[in-house]
Amino acid sequence: MKSNIPIPGSIREKILNQAIKEFGMHGYEGVNVQQLAKSIGVTTGALYHHFGNKIELYKVVREEIERRITSRMEGAAEVHDDSLTSLKSAMLVGFNAAVKLNACKLLSEPDYSSNRDLVAILFNEILGDNLVEGVEVILSSVWRASLKNITQGMSPEDAKKALNWFSEKMI
Structure with a gap:
């Protein structure tokens, strides 16, 4: 290529x-x-x-957008000492970035070009030793579902509240 x-x-x-x-x-x-x-x-x-x-x-577009967003997510995760706080921060910063870049539709649909999920890979790295196998895929799905809520008419504020609720209750 x-x-x-x-x-x-x-x-x-x-x-x-x-x-x-x-x-x-x-x-x-x-x-x-x-x-x-x-x-x-x-x-x-x-x-x-x-x-x-x-x-x-x-x-190319999907990879570029995911790299821009995961780069911001990495930065947010690096300022915290524990992996769960890092994960929550990364999820919310990534959500904000996807909304700002108007990429909610793109990032909430299936990836037609690849079987790599850069967000799940990042979550795997953030969780490190605290990782239960497969949880990174579930967390990525929840994160992407919060973006899909926006594409289906939910306000970004309410979608973010739902993601924040999930991160507070489940993580």
């Missing part, structure tokens, strides 16, 4: 930036490649030249 870091001002960067917005708002199924290309002012051929196909473009 070609490098994921586009040259500033390049067609690849324009495609990637617009794709992040579109997949973030509409999810995989809601993005039409022809309309995406038209909104950028390029042909679908140019889009396919840089990314191969829709699923490859989605894969």
Whole structure:
């Protein structure tokens, strides 16, 4: 695969930036490649030249958004001494980042391009020795469900309250 870091001002960067917005708002199924290309002012051929196909473009977008968010989550987790407080902090900071980046739809849908869950991997790292096998996947699912609540009409404030309630009661 070609490098994921586009040259500033390049067609690849324009495609990637617009794709992040579109997949973030509409999810995989809601993005039409022809309309995406038209909104950028390029042909679908140019889009396919840089990314191969829709699923490859989605894969780059999904990984980029998850990396941006998990990076913030890591930073939030590192300021605490115990793993459970780190986990709670990471969940809430990640939630805030997903809302701010308008990525709730993208991050709450199944990942059509990979079987790696970067959020679950991070939760696994945060919990370390306190990890019960499989709990990181459950926690990632709860975190993603809180984002899905927003896509289904719940206010971000109420979705965050629900996630916070879960983290206080269950973690």
